[in-house]
Amino acid sequence: MVTFARATEKVTGFLALPRDTRRHRAIIIIHEWWGLNEWVKEQAEKLAANGYVTLAVDLYQGRVTTDRSEARKLKRGLRQERAIGDLKAAFDYLADRPDVDTKHIGSLGWSMGGGLAVQLAIHEPRLAARVVNYGPLPTNTGEIQKINVPVLGFFGALDRGIPADKVRAFEVCMNVAGKRVDIEICDGAGHAFEDPSNQRGYRPKAAAGAWFETLEFFEQTNGSTSSVA
Numbered sequence: 001m002v003t004f005a006r007a008t009e010k011v012t013g014f015l016a017l018p019r020d021t022r023r024h025r026a027i028i029i030i031h032e033w034w035g036l037n038e039w040v041k042e043q044a045e046k047l048a049a050n051g052y053v054t055l056a057v058d059l060y061q062g063r064v065t066t067d068r069s070e071a072r073k074l075k076r077g078l079r080q081e082r083a084i085g086d087l088k089a090a091f092d093y094l095a096d097r098p099d100v101d102t103k104h105i106g107s108l109g110w111s112m113g114g115g116l117a118v119q120l121a122i123h124e125p126r127l128a129a130r131v132v133n134y135g136p137l138p139t140n141t142g143e144i145q146k147i148n149v150p151v152l153g154f155f156g157a158l159d160r161g162i163p164a165d166k167v168r169a170f171e172v173c174m175n176v177a178g179k180r181v182d183i184e185i186c187d188g189a190g191h192a193f194e195d196p197s198n199q200r201g202y203r204p205k206a207a208a209g210a211w212f213e214t215l216e217f218f219e220q221t222n223g224s225t226s227s228v229a
Contacts (some may be wrong), residue, residue, distance in 0.1 A: 006089035016048035029056035030113030033063035156189035
């Protein structure tokens, strides 16, 4: 775990590094409402193994749960303003690292974290790319106009919380605004279909496809995963 500053407060996160110490592209990871659990850390390590300096931000300050009721309370207690501040501080932390290419820092999140990945794109103009996995999407035209990075999104066709028609509406708004967006709606999948702990909803084939496309997307938009001089 690493610690970095946001104004007068401290923020923590799980840092995963490629094997060599040369400059790499970087990705900010944003967890679901469960908190910074082991599965999220595993995703960070997998991205690091693919050549990215990866920072999973702990928005709950050490609190993790598997209980839906507790997760709901933790999410409701997280003010978006503070969350965005923590994520911008994470961006600054990565940008200050000698092993990070500051022009190629992206973000990736799931569910609650996916929505925050969108908000980070709105509030941090230096962001290079972002991936949202079944996260809430903005509908405000003014907010969409501020998204100046390529967007890749994965959603479940059976997701009742984020229905496909709203996802397509966001896609249309992005296209009308001239923004680069690629949306995948997975048949037979609901919310959180990428997480193996979601025993009923986990869809391994769709999850594997999303992971492959995520790596391809970051390689194309966030720069090659190979080291830079």
